[in-house]
Amino acid sequence: MFRILALVVVLACACAHKEQQHHHEHGTNVSPSSEPVTVTPSGSIRGSWLQTRRGRRVQAYRGVRYAAPPTGELRFQPPKPILQYPSEVDAKAEGPACPQPVIDPDYFVDEDCLRLNVYTPEKKLSKPLPVVVYIHSGGFYSVSGRSDVAGPDYLLDKDLVLVTINYRLASLGFLSTGDKHAPGNNGFKDQVVALQWVQRNIAAFGGDPRRVTISGCSAGAFSVMLHMVSPMSKGLFHRAVSISGSPISQVAIRPHQKELAIKQAQLLNCPTDSSEAIISCLKTKPWRDIGNSLDQMFTFGYDPILVWAPIVEPDVGQERFITEHPLESVKNGRMHAVPYIIGQTTREFFWKAYSILDNENYTNTMNAEWERIAPVSFLLPPEKSTEAANRLKQAYLDGKPLTNDSVTADGLGKLYGDSVIGFGVHRLANLMCRHSPHKVFYYEFSYVGNRSHYEDPVTGKPVGAAHHDDLIYLFGLSADFPAIPAGGETDSRMVDLMTGIMYNFADKGDPNPLSMGPSWPAMTPNHRQFLSISSPPTVQQNMFEDRFRVWDEIYPIKY
Template sequence: MWRGGVVLCALVTCAVACRNHAEKPPSVAMASEEPITKSPSGQFRGSWMTSRRGRRFQAYRGIKYAEPPVGNLRFQPPKPILSYQDEVNATEDGPACPLPAPPSYPVDEDCLTINVYTPNNNGSELLPVIFFIHPGGFYSMTGRSDLAGPHYLLDHDVVLVTINYRLGSLGFLSTGDRLAPGNNGFKDQVAALKWVQRNIQAFGGEPGLVTLAGSSAGSISVLFHMISPMSKGLFHRGISMSGSPIGNRPLPRDLFHLAVKQAELVNCPTDNSSVIIECLKTKPFRELGDSLFGFREFGMDPVGIWDPVHERDFGQERFMPLQPDAAIREQRLLTPVPYIISQTTDEFFWGAYLVLQNETLMKTMNEEWERIAQISFQLPSKNLSTVASRLRREYLHDQPLVNSEASARALGKIYGDSLVGFNTYRLANLMSRHSPHKVWYYEFAYIGNHSHYEDPVTSKPKGAAHHDDLIYLFSLSYRYPAIPADDSPDSKMVDKMTKLWYDFARFGDVRGTKELGQDSVDWPNMTPRARVYLRIGDEWSVHSNLKEDRFKIWEELYPMQY
């Protein structure tokens, strides 16, 4: 199933299962005393860590920012913790939120924790804050230090914050009524952002200089926080990497079908939302987390399961009261900020290998193209036959799929464009037209020593895959060895990517691209008439109209007003 632990790690479902194949994380520095931070909410005892280039910094991990979402609080909005009576032991990571994981990996429903990393909690000048929302399709991964390690970014004068938020049904159950309006995972993120506003100054961070950054599901989250009334004013810059909710359909008003599916998977009745929720409340959290694979319909597809919902109004505080494309087009962003948007060159291209290297899956996709295309490429039912036929003609030239590199590359482009590329293109185009702030767009094309998809035979990367830019921003010790501070291309990429993030967090622009030595480049912001982007590869260069030769096909299939 795991194909050497590679493919599902890229999908992030089994991210934690791959940690046994990685080297140990960068060492924790020895110090005579553990660091202490006192904030308006309480006192926190942390630990010392050492950055990639040998800088000692403070780490405060596993701080609970909300009450345990258990018992009667399961499927409810978070209850923020405003004060701590006793000193908080923040020396170790908290558990991951429920997801499939090996028995030895720490998982618990009491998982709403925040990590803060700072070079100095008593400096004369407050530092910019980067608040990172982890990827994982809203059903996996964590903000723990083995999946969002601070050792690269903390070479810079920045305070890094990472969080856990509820996943899967525990975070995104939505029956479309007052019992479960939805979006609780996003409301967790809001509670964490408010915790930062109350406390981050004590850790050396500037609460008026928070950059909200995310990848994949985290990228989608960043845009939603710009729209949401619950997040108004809680951050000041945005970075969205490889993820957008603006594609071929509007947000749903509920996910009742997933509530029914979840109930079936754990042997609960499905008569109505009341009996579903009451039964699900009785189930052990591990049973709910471990049921994830039951939502698959074809191999490992669909990649996306839980959507954010356009919340109905039942008198609750609503996270998402608007459709995102309309909010942008009508200039109704409540927190518009300078914004970096990106995608990788190859994104989910590896989905093709899962199909083509399995004779049963390949045969099924060939013989039932329309049905499987809807699942694998997440296509709406409307005009499905026309859309599926057009995609097969344009990408595959109406040729049957075979287990060849040419077939894999063609099918891989459909996976990448349908799941990430086209949606991200639409987000960049809408924001560059209607945001009152500048928008910058980049393509991550660099292929280094490692990737989230590596050939199972050669163990070498085959493209710039989904999440690959994270390899040069965070120490991902669950799977990858630490990148040493030397003169290698990978090391230089770490320096460039972290410098880009630091400069953007500090200044709200991309001036750092002018200070990259031989890769010095003037990266203009994107405009409707000049759809420019930065290509981050072995060299950094500016180009125009990213992948638009392919995206024009999708525009014809799913027209939208810009």
């Protein structure tokens, strides 16, 4: 029923693993007489050539290690940066994705996965180019920065340098016991080390280390915002783009997730009587067993969509990625404020409703045990969760039981989307436009083209702008979609619009001028304007605020 990338599948419903089924490389390989070699401060790196959709030749350096393999005694430890390569780096082919469930045994997955890809134009221009670093989606437990899910096919028609990164996932990246044995947030610390690598080396690829834009979707968008408040990330970037994700929402950010460490230990027959026993035993288990245990970490079906969350780390003598709740950092001005684009799609996780309503067992369980299941599925904190669950049921479902009809599907789909993405993005945009000294640009991606991460099972056509759909027009996604050829069709014009927005913003901190449509105004507290990205785009105001009002009432803050 679902036509969804692995980033959506494992993230939310695990219906299929199309990323694993399609492991060919994206971009068009070309074979000139010699391979490109870049000599960086860390050493020489040999790459290959790719070609964009408009035929531009691109230098591609893939699978480059930025940190030591996080294996053996380095498992569950902060990353160890690689400052110097002992010999020339062979970066002609993709590196592995980090451990996660796979169907295709030939898909390249390995624990030695702290790699990044760099794409730069064939010829170095007269001045350094803006740099876009992309942090991938996947719920902190799936996907990768490989070119089949984040290819350079579209963005590299612009004069910029693109870097895509891997970071450790699930238990291997985010296990936290609340003490010295596993303080947590290692996946975020991987991202910091990757950004440090960019600062050291990107000038050799033609990039400007003083114009680095960090961008990310979903889990990557959470990550982008956390870098803005992390003491570890100061000075590593100069603009930020969060696509459909925010760590400031109703979701509780706690000092640990020891219950997940215990659950992981139990799944692999490890003792659970102490943090030391858990970590010592898990260090001996094959990485593939840890990665493949993901499906058993969920509580109800494939909920909660967000299993691992960022934590406020305890001070146990090592550098901390997050030292306080991000909300407090923003409200008190303890952040690295930069120009910021924040966005969400019109219908986000609307299709999650079908995964419940088309399964009679799930529907009956949610109806019979709403007060138990709703806090899991909609990421409600334990405090007053019963009251919140029932208020949300009234607001989105008119207080009625779930039935497999279009009215219920619409309400339940909006509830999933708003709880996982929408409300947090709303809260983030409204906070940042009040507390950041820089401009905040807010958008709704509403365009429905020929492709989508959800397509109607009868017609095979997209029916709404779903979670991740804006990525279709920014990156080559060969794991699930054919390339959009250059030309006059609307999808091609949307690629021009989206890549133009990213290039302008990376270049000068402002997405204007747009390739079509009006000028995009910054959001302010009194004029909460946003760009509705359709064909053509339009400027509107007060995005979905009628729906988000109930959330603001249940979880009030002083903006």
